Amino acid sequence: MIDNLMVYYPHIKFIHLFSVMIWSMSAVGAYVYYFRTTLFAAKKDPHNMELQRRLIWAYEQFDKTVVFEHIAFPVVLITGLLMFFMAGWSIDSQWLLINLGIVIGFFIPLEILDISCSGNKNFETSRE
Numbered sequence: 659m660i661d662n663l664m665v666y667y668p669h670i671k672f673i674h675l676f677s678v679m680i681w682s683m684s685a686v687g688a689y690v691y692y693f694r695t696t697l698f699a700a701k702k703d704p705h706n707m708e709l710q711r712r713l714i715w716a717y718e719q720f721d722k723t724v725v726f727e728h729i730a731f732p733v734v735l736i737t738g739l740l741m742f743f744m745a746g747w748s749i750d751s752q753w754l755l756i757n758l759g760i761v762i763g764f765f766i767p768l769e770i771l772d773i774s775c776s777g778n779k780n781f782e783t784s785r786e
C-alpha cells in the first residue's frame with residue numbers, strides 16, 4: 659500500500675515546499691511592501707482622509723494574506739508528516755530532528771498565538 663503511494667511522494671513534496679513558501683512569504687511580503695508603506699504614509703499625514711481610507715483598505719487586504727498563511731501552515735505539517743511516514747524517515751536524520759525541534763518548540767506555539775490574536779475581538783478593537 660505505502661509502496662504504491664510512493665509514486666505520489668514528489669507531488670506531496672511539491673505541495674510541502676509550495677505551502678512553506680506561501681506560509682513564510684505571503685503575509686511578510688504584503689506587510690513589508692504594501693501595508694507598512696501605507697501605514698507610515700498615513701501616520702505622517704493623519705488628517706489626509708484619502709490616506710486613511712487607503713490604510714483601511716490595505717488593512718483588509720493584509721488580513722486576507724493572513725488567512726492564506728493560516729491555511730498553508732497546517733498543509734505544511736500534514737504533508738511533512740505524510741512524507742515522514744511514507745518514506746520511513748526517522749529522527750536519526752539530524753536535519754529533521756532540528757527541523758522538528760524548531761517546528762514544535764517555536765513555529766507551532768507562534769501560530770497558535772497568531773491565530774488566537776487574529777480571532778480576538780478585543781485585540782481587533784485595540785488596534786483601531
Ligand code: HEM
Nearest residue numbers: 671674675678734735737738739741742747757758761765
Ligand atoms: C514550518 C515547518 C516546516 C518547514 C519550514 C519545512 C521545510 C522544508 C524544506 C525547505 C524541505 C526541503 C528540504 C530539501 O529537500 O533539501 C523540507 C523537506 C521535508 N520536510 Fe519539511 N518543513 C516543515 C515541517 C515539516 C514537518 C512537521 C515534517 C514532519 C515530520 C516535515 C518533514 C519533511 C520531510 C520528511 C522532508 C524531506 C523530503 C525529501 O527530501 O524527500 N517537515 N521541509
